[in-house]
Amino acid sequence: MDLTRKLEILADAAKYDASCASSGAARKDSRDGKGIGSTGGMGICHSYTPDGRCVSLLKVLLTNACLYDCHYCINRRSSNVQRARFTPEEVVQLTLDFYKRNYIEGLFLSSGIVRSADHTMEQVIEVARQLREVHHFRGYIHLKTIPEASQALIDKAGRYADRISINIELPSQQSLDRLAPEKNLTNTKQAMHGIRQRIDESLEAKKAARQILNRPRVKAPAFATGQSTQMIVGADDSSDALVLHRADELYREVRLRRVYYSGFSPIPEPSVLLPIKPPPLVREHRLYQADWLLRFYGFDVGELLPKEEPNLDLDLDPKLAWALRNRAVFPVDINRASQELLWRIPGLGTVNVARILAARRWSRLTLADLQRMRVNLKKVMPFIVAADHRPRIALLESTHLRQHFLPGPRQLELNFNAPPPTTPADAAMALSGQL
Amino acid sequence: MTITAQIQPTFEAWRSKARELLRHGVAPENVDWVDASQTASLLAEEPSCYQTTPNASVKVPADFLRLAANVCAHTDERRFDILYRLLHRLTIGGEKHLLSMPSDRDMHQCNAWARAVSRDIHKMHAFVRFRLVGLNESNGREQFVAWFEPEYRITRLAAPFFEKRFASMDWSILTPDACVSWDGEKLTFMPGMSRHDAPSADAHDDLWRTYYRSIFNPARLKVQAMQSEMPMKYWKNLPEATIIHDLIGSSEKRVCTMIATPERPVKPMPDNAYLRTLHQRRTKS
Ligand code: SF4
Numbered sequence: 001m002d003l004t005r006k007l008e009i010l011a012d013a014a015k016y017d018a019s020c021a022s023s024g025a026a027r028k029d030s031r032d033g034k035g036i037g038s039t040g041g042m043g044i045c046h047s048y049t050p051d052g053r054c055v056s057l058l059k060v061l062l063t064n065a066c067l068y069d070c071h072y073c074i075n076r077r078s079s080n081v082q083r084a085r086f087t088p089e090e091v092v093q094l095t096l097d098f099y100k101r102n103y104i105e106g107l108f109l110s111s112g113i114v115r116s117a118d119h120t121m122e123q124v125i126e127v128a129r130q131l132r133e134v135h136h137f138r139g140y141i142h143l144k145t146i147p148e149a150s151q152a153l154i155d156k157a158g159r160y161a162d163r164i165s166i167n168i169e170l171p172s173q174q175s176l177d178r179l180a181p182e183k184n185l186t187n188t189k190q191a192m193h194g195i196r197q198r199i200d201e202s203l204e205a206k207k208a209a210r211q212i213l214n215r216p217r218v219k220a221p222a223f224a225t226g227q228s229t230q231m232i233v234g235a236d237d238s239s240d241a242l243v244l245h246r247a248d249e250l251y252r253e254v255r256l257r258r259v260y261y262s263g264f265s266p267i268p269e270p271s272v273l274l275p276i277k278p279p280p281l282v283r284e285h286r287l288y289q290a291d292w293l294l295r296f297y298g299f300d301v302g303e304l305l306p307k308e309e310p311n312l313d314l315d316l317d318p319k320l321a322w323a324l325r326n327r328a329v330f331p332v333d334i335n336r337a338s339q340e341l342l343w344r345i346p347g348l349g350t351v352n353v354a355r356i357l358a359a360r361r362w363s364r365l366t367l368a369d370l371q372r373m374r375v376n377l378k379k380v381m382p383f384i385v386a387a388d389h390r391p392r393i394a395l396l397e398s399t400h401l402r403q404h405f406l407p408g409p410r411q412l413e414l415n416f417n418a419p420p421p422t423t424p425a426d427a428a429m430a431l432s433g434q435l
Numbered sequence: 436m437t438i439t440a441q442i443q444p445t446f447e448a449w450r451s452k453a454r455e456l457l458r459h460g461v462a463p464e465n466v467d468w469v470d471a472s473q474t475a476s477l478l479a480e481e482p483s484c485y486q487t488t489p490n491a492s493v494k495v496p497a498d499f500l501r502l503a504a505n506v507c508a509h510t511d512e513r514r515f516d517i518l519y520r521l522l523h524r525l526t527i528g529g530e531k532h533l534l535s536m537p538s539d540r541d542m543h544q545c546n547a548w549a550r551a552v553s554r555d556i557h558k559m560h561a562f563v564r565f566r567l568v569g570l571n572e573s574n575g576r577e578q579f580v581a582w583f584e585p586e587y588r589i590t591r592l593a594a595p596f597f598e599k600r601f602a603s604m605d606w607s608i609l610t611p612d613a614c615v616s617w618d619g620e621k622l623t624f625m626p627g628m629s630r631h632d633a634p635s636a637d638a639h640d641d642l643w644r645t646y647y648r649s650i651f652n653p654a655r656l657k658v659q660a661m662q663s664e665m666p667m668k669y670w671k672n673l674p675e676a677t678i679i680h681d682l683i684g685s686s687e688k689r690v691c692t693m694i695a696t697p698e699r700p701v702k703p704m705p706d707n708a709y710l711r712t713l714h715q716r717r718t719k720s
Binding site: 003004007008009011012014015016029030031032033034035036037038044045046047048049050051052053054055058059067069077078079080094097098100101102103115116117148177181182184263265266267268269270271272273278281355358359361362363365368369370372373 | 532535536537538540543557560561562563564565566567577579581596598599600601602603604619637639641642643645646647648649650651652653654655656657658659660661664665673675679682683686690692693694696697698699700701702704705707708709710713714716717
C-alpha cells in the first residue's frame, strides 16, 4: 500500500478525536541550529476544514487495526473498514516534511490496540523517541495513551510528549459496558492519577531548578505539561449533568487541562447498538460553554444543572439560562459589583470584566463605555445598572424575558452551490419564503 | 504653527520623530503627519521651527511601545496622528492611567488597530506555506521559499517567530511590501516582490491535500465557522483551499451513504490473551 493511501485511511480513522490543542507546552525553540521546531504560548491553527475544525497537528493513527470493540468507533474489530499500518519511520518523515512547510504545529499520535496495551504503547513511543532523539524535533507532540499500559511506559511517553491523554469516552461504567466493553473507568482514572503525579513532580523539579540556577528557561520538558481527555455525547443516554459532573471531578482530582466533548456523529461503519440520529451539534457547543463557566467563572455544576433540569437548554447559553432562573441576583451595578458577581452577568466575558475593573477606577462607566469595549448591549442591558442606565424592573420580572433572548429564525448555512440573494429585499424574501 | 512630520511608514521612524516632537513640547494639533512613501515630492523639512528648547528624555510605559509598534504597522492614514495624541496625553498631558482606559476614544481606536494587526500577524504565522526549492551544497541546509500577502505591513513583526521555529533551514518569505530571509545567522529584510518570484507548488502539497481531505468530517459541515477563522482572502495562497468546494459539495452525499449503510453485526471476540484478561477482570468485579 502506498503512503498516500495509508495517510488517507489513518487520518480518516483519527478524525473523530476532537482534541486539537497545541497550546500550553513548555517554551522551546531551535535557535541553537540543531533540529527543528518551537513551542510555547498559544498554539496555532494552520488551517480549518469545512467542518469548522482547526487543523493544528498531524493527527493520525499508527494503525487502525484494533482488538477492542467500541461501538462508536470506526476502527472497532467489528467494522469492515480497510486496515493499514504506518511504520514509525513513515510517521516521523511525514511529521518533519509537513512541519518544515509550516502546515502543522506537530504530531498527535494515537493507535488502535494490537496484541496488547504495552505492545501498542511501545510502538507509539518509538515514533516520539525518533522525533525527539534522532531529529531533535522541538514541535508539539501529543500522545494518546492506553490506561492498561504499564506505568513505566506511560512515564516514558510523558518524557517525549508535550501532552498526553487518555479518553474517558463515556461518563459511566454502565455506558462503557454496553458500548465499549473492553474499557474500564477505574483503570482510566487510576492512570490519570498516575500522570497527574508525574506532571506535578516535574513542575516541582522545574521550580527548584529555577530557584537554584535562576535560569527561567528549561531546555526540554522533563514530563508533559498537561493531560486532557474526551467524552462522547449522544451515543448513550447520559444526561448533561452526568457528563459535567464527571468532567468536574476530573478537573478537580487529576487537574486535566481540557475535557473535549465530541458529539457522536454517524460513521461509515454503523453499529447495531447505536442511534442512527446524531445529537444536535448545538448540544456539544452548550457543553463547552458550561465547561467554561465551571473552570473560569466560578460556577458549580449544580447551579447550571439543577436536579429538576439535568440537561442544558439548547436555545440559550448556560449563563443566560442560569440568570433567568436567578433573577433576584440582578440588576448588578457594573460600577460597584465584585469581580465574582460581574462574571455572572450574561454577555460579559472575563476579558471585559477585567477591562471594567480597570476602567472604573478612573470614571463611572456608561453604556457608551461598554459599547466601546465591544460588549453586546442588547444582552447585558436587562441585567445591569450603569452610570446612565437602569433596567426596567418590569422586564426583569416578566415572563417574556426568555422570549426576548430566544434566537431568531435560524441563520442559513453558507452554501456555495446556491448563489446568495442579491438585494436585501431578495434576502428577506428568501427568508420569509414569500414573493 | 503646523509642523509637517514626514516619515517612512515604520514604527522606528515614527518613534524617533515623535520623541523629537515631544521633547519640544509640540501639541498634537500642530503636527501634520505625512507618509513619505506615499508622497511624490519630498516636502521641505523645517528644522528650526520649534519654539522651545528640548526637554530631557521622556519615559513611556513598555505597554505603550508595544501598542505603538502594532498600530504603526496598520495602514490607516490617521494612525500616526492619533498615536502621537495618545503619547502626548500620556506624558505631557499627565493622563498616566490612559492605558487602562479601553473606553477612551483614542485608546479604543488604537486598540482596534493593534488588534487587527496582531490578528494579521497570527494569520501569517499560520498560513505561510514554505516550498522546498533546493539544497545548499556547501552546508547541506534545505532552502525554502514562501509567498504571502498580509493585509498590513507586518513582515518585520512576524519574522522572529519563523526564525525561532525554522532556524535550521534557509528560508525566505516574500510579500508585496517587504521580504525577509534567514540564512542561519541573521534575518535580512528587503523590499517587496511579486508573486511570480515565488515557486507555485511543492511536491508535498498533494500529500497535504490528502490529509486535509481525510481529516474533514462531512457529517459536521460548518462552513461559516471555517470562514470566520480562515477568511477567503487567504485562500489563494493555501494549497489545501483548492479542494474546499469539492469537499463541501460532496459531503451531503457521503453522509446519506453512511446513514444508508446496513448496520454491521457484532463480531465475536478473537482469541487473544490480553483481551481475555480484560474481560475476566470485568466479570470478577
Ligand atoms: S480502542 Fe476503541 S476507540 Fe480506540 S481505536 Fe480501538 S475501537 Fe476505536
